Amino acid sequence: MSIQRMDNVAIVVDDLDEAVDFFTELGMELEGRQVVEGPVPDQTVGLDGVRTEIAMMRPPDGHGGVELTKYLAPAASWPSPASPAPNTLGLHRVMFAVDDLEDTVARLRRFGSEPLGGVANYEDVYLLCYLRGPAGIIVALAQRIG
Incomplete structure (x- = not known):
């Protein structure tokens, strides 16, 4: 058994409207937007009291996507430094x-x-x-x- 596809990449943002505008300007389409909360997101991400607003952006070919997530609770925090260099370990x-x-x-x-x-x-x-x-x-x- 293997993976079927890469579905999306999630980006936690502080300004969801601006992030949607940015990716729309890039050429993606807003597929949907909603508030997500309750036991399922708590269990999935390993935090208690999760309340997020997400916007799913899709590229013109319909494959993959970008999930933009604004944490309403618990509040998101900036990594240190806020804008890591291109050679920083990890996904960015x-x-x-x-x-x-x-x-x-x-x-x-x-x-x-x-x-x-x-x-x-x-x-x-x-x-x-x-x-x-x-x-x-x-x-x-x-x-x-x-």
Whole structure:
């Protein structure tokens, strides 16, 4: 037996509306939004008194997704440091294929997102860049050019 698919990546955010706007601008669609609480989330995440609001974002192809989660209780806390460097151990980057990297970066600037370094050309096959997204995560963008 093996896994069937990767369903989604969860990102805990402090401003759910802004995070939804960010991923909508990136090209994802809001599939649904709801408050989740009770014994099932308490048991699942191992915390007591969980109350969250989640927004499920789906990419245009419908595969996978991003679950944006705002903890209403218990309150979320920032890791230290709040925006870890790209070489920090652990999960903190999500990559998206885009059709126009420069346009995508320009549109995400209204959220304060700037490339961490710059736009790199990888062997005339991809344009690549990293930028900061909601909650300080790194959002990687890749445009196939060759």
